Amino acid sequence: xxxxxxxxxxxxxxxxxxxxxxxxxxxxxxxxxxxxxxxxxxxxxxxxxxxxxxxxxxxxxxxxxxxxxxxxxxxxxxxxxxxxxxxxxxxxxxxxxxxxxxxxxxxxxxxxxxxxxxxxxxxxxxxxxxxxxxxxxxxxxxxxxxxxxxxxxxxxxxxxxxxxxxxxxxxxxxxxxxxxxxxxxxxxxxxxxxxxxxxxxxxxxxxxxxxxxxxxxxxxxxxxxxxxxxxxxxxxxxxxxxxxxxxxxxxxxxxxxxxxxxxxxxxxxxxxxxxxxxxxxxxxxxxxxxxxxxxxxxxxxxxxxxxxxxxxxxxx
Amino acid sequence: xxxxxxxxxxxxxxxxxxxxxxxxxxxxxxxxxxxxxxxxxxxxxxxxxxxxxxxxxxxxxxxxxxxxxxxxxxxxxxxxxxxxxxxxxxxxxxxxxxxxxxxxxxxxxxxxxxxxxxxxxxxxxxxxxxxxxxxxxxxxxxxxxxxxxxxxxxxxxxxxxxxxxxxxxxxxxxxxxxxxxxxxxxxxxxxxxxxxxxxxxxxxxxxxxxxxxxxxxxxxxxxxxxxxxxxxxxxxxxxxxxxxxxxxxxxxxxxxxxxxxxxxxxxxxxxxxxxxxxxxxxxxxxxxxxxxxxxxxxxxxxxxxxxxxxxxxxxx
DNA sequence: ATGAAAGCGCTAACAT
DNA sequence: ATGTTAGCGCTTTCAT
Numbered sequence: 001x002x003x004x005x006x007x008x009x010x011x012x013x014x015x016x017x018x019x020x021x022x023x024x025x026x027x028x029x030x031x032x033x034x035x036x037x038x039x040x041x042x043x044x045x046x047x048x049x050x051x052x053x054x055x056x057x058x059x060x061x062x063x064x065x066x067x068x069x070x071x072x073x074x075x076x077x078x079x080x081x082x083x084x085x086x087x088x089x090x091x092x093x094x095x096x097x098x099x100x101x102x103x104x105x106x107x108x109x110x111x112x113x114x115x116x117x118x119x120x121x122x123x124x125x126x127x128x129x130x131x132x133x134x135x136x137x138x139x140x141x142x143x144x145x146x147x148x149x150x151x152x153x154x155x156x157x158x159x160x161x162x163x164x165x166x167x168x169x170x171x172x173x174x175x176x177x178x179x180x181x182x183x184x185x186x187x188x189x190x191x192x193x194x195x196x197x198x199x200x201x202x203x204x205x206x207x208x209x210x211x212x213x214x215x216x217x218x219x220x221x222x223x224x225x226x227x228x229x230x231x232x233x234x235x236x237x238x239x240x241x242x243x244x245x246x247x248x249x250x251x252x253x254x255x256x257x258x259x260x261x262x263x264x265x266x267x268x269x270x271x272x273x274x275x276x277x278x279x280x281x282x283x284x285x286x287x288x289x290x291x292x293x294x295x296x297x298x299x300x301x302x303x304x305x306x307x308x309x310x311x312x313x314x315x316x
Numbered sequence: 317x318x319x320x321x322x323x324x325x326x327x328x329x330x331x332x333x334x335x336x337x338x339x340x341x342x343x344x345x346x347x348x349x350x351x352x353x354x355x356x357x358x359x360x361x362x363x364x365x366x367x368x369x370x371x372x373x374x375x376x377x378x379x380x381x382x383x384x385x386x387x388x389x390x391x392x393x394x395x396x397x398x399x400x401x402x403x404x405x406x407x408x409x410x411x412x413x414x415x416x417x418x419x420x421x422x423x424x425x426x427x428x429x430x431x432x433x434x435x436x437x438x439x440x441x442x443x444x445x446x447x448x449x450x451x452x453x454x455x456x457x458x459x460x461x462x463x464x465x466x467x468x469x470x471x472x473x474x475x476x477x478x479x480x481x482x483x484x485x486x487x488x489x490x491x492x493x494x495x496x497x498x499x500x501x502x503x504x505x506x507x508x509x510x511x512x513x514x515x516x517x518x519x520x521x522x523x524x525x526x527x528x529x530x531x532x533x534x535x536x537x538x539x540x541x542x543x544x545x546x547x548x549x550x551x552x553x554x555x556x557x558x559x560x561x562x563x564x565x566x567x568x569x570x571x572x573x574x575x576x577x578x579x580x581x582x583x584x585x586x587x588x589x590x591x592x593x594x595x596x597x598x599x600x601x602x603x604x605x606x607x608x609x610x611x612x613x614x615x616x617x618x619x620x621x622x623x624x625x626x627x628x629x630x631x632x
Numbered sequence: 633a634t635g636a637a638a639g640c641g642c643t644a645a646c647a648t
Numbered sequence: 649a650t651g652t653t654a655g656c657g658c659t660t661t662c663a664t
Contacts, residue, residue, distance in 0.1 A: 035345070
């Protein structure tokens with residue numbers, strides 16, 4: 001075929017064919033090819049929530065690596081709704097993608113397991129790891145530890161946590177906070193406020209903290225959106241950040257980086273995670289690995305303007 | 317076939333088949349079906365920049381309406397790069413999507429025209445409308461007019477514009493600013509600063525304005541990101557918003573709505589635009605319309621906290 | 633080197 | 649109501 005290998009054809013003929021292709025707007029039919037080859041060289045991505053800027057980074061990492069590995073990428077979204085997610089996954093599977101990446105899926109475990117029976121699947125950023133599919137997560141435990149450590153290094157002792165409800169990684173980040181507080185000998189200072197992974201959730205959590213007689217000198221919020229909500233609550237209450245209260249988030253999303261917000265946070269390397277996910281998939285597709293792998297990527301501290309020493313030196 | 321109509325089959329047999337389907341993880345092959353039916357009932361979306369939160373709204377509108385109309389949606393991204401966009405479009409076309417939505421494409425006109433020869437195409441949010449494909453845009457002229465009008469209603473006269481470089485809609489918004497200033501008899505007050513549709517671009521534009529002896533009392537930035545950058549510059553210079561200078565953006569993206577930023581802006585209804593795009597496509601696919609249509613959706617003013625009256629009453 | 637034929641998994645048309 | 653057959657646009661195999 002001229003359109004691919006193009007060997008052993010005279011220049012004259014090739015030119016004629018290429019010309020015809022151009023004039024007729026000919027384009028190979030990927031479905032016909034996929035049917036006979038029994039593979040599509042397409043990776044399917046189901047993103048639970050396109051609104052979350054974190055996933056933009058994940059997708060861009062996926063794209064980049066997939067291209068290197070000779071795959072195309074098709075994206076569907078699940079609208080944060082299990083049933084929509086399920087049909088988005090089904091959609092991709094009926095198209096016979098060669099592999100599936102599920103980014104923060106909220107779908108049931110058995111939906112994922114079922115998909116895994118048809119095609120290699122890697123689950124990104126989901127706490128519950130059913131052992132059958134590969135997974136890529138960030139080390140929420142270590143990240144939470146980093147956050148607490150950073151605050152402790154400034155001399156903070158009374159460090160509160162605003163938790164993230166059912167959000168991805170929220171439970172483990174809370175665990176990380178608790179264990180870090182223990183590790184630093186601050187078990188008595190542990191203080192958790194209820195929250196969610198939204199601006200509103202952070203606002204409410206901070207409001208609860210503001211009711212306390214003895215305010216914490218630092219607050220670790222379960223994600224950036226939540227931290228931004230808390231920031232608003234504190235500033236409305238007349239507190240200065242970081243002078244009166246230090247604040248740290250988690251994710252390092254675009255908003256955290258806005259100069260106007262400039263939130264100290266824990267970076268979750270979405271693009272790296274996306275690249276890893278593609279690697280796991282191609283290992284199964286092109287190198288037939290079969291034992292499941294569970295990748296954990298390291299988070300890192302990004303210091304910006306919302307953390308500093310407590311107003312009064314911690315005495316002893 | 318049992319998997320679709322399922323008429324005239326005994327319950328017993330149907331159950332047996334359904335059971336077998338379940339056990340074998342059978343799933344219809346969309347490629348085989350597409351091959352024979354010569355249509356896929358899939359709409360392809362090429363989004364130039366997934367990082368921009370505006371597109372999340374567009375995609376969600378597309379999804380919703382597509383579902384109503386009986387279509388599935390597949391997304392690819394172009395990474396703000398013409399060549400990547402082109403291959404993303406090609407990818408979708410080889411899969412034989414029934415229609416194509418291009419969101420803010422930066423690809424060449426002839427690439428778009430070429431795609432339009434194979435399949436219905438609607439172009440979203442692009443200034444240059446080649447007349448062959450359908451388009452959906454927001455009325456940037458009217459939106460810019462709204463912005464100026466809002467500032468004028470507070471008594472502002474000296475209203476500057478920070479422009480948006482090559483960003484989508486930037487040119488027309490500038491035109492809208494100019495003509496609105498004329499309409500309100502403020503032609504002498506026209507003042508344009510160079511900028512871009514990024515935070516950095518807005519920051520620089522505002523810095524240029526700050527060099528002036530006679531500062532404008534209000535600033536209209538070509539988009540929200542740009543406005544946020546300007547906000548930073550003004551506050552760093554010790555100015556209060558809106559007391560010293562009022563600020564209005566364009567887009568109404570998620571960041572503008574953050575309580576901490578609370579930017580007055582012009583709302584561009586991304587979800588409506590997505591829905592319209594699907595409607596235009598299905599008209600061509602299912603009702604074979606052929607004359608091109610160019611939809612223009614109305615923007616609206618969203619008043620938040622960055623605009624107010626000028627510090628001194630405008631003296632006549 | 634080039635041509636011919638079979639078949640991928642489906643649907644549609646026709647026959648029973 | 650059920651079964652049979654042809655063919656969608658490709659790739660692969662086998663023959664020339």
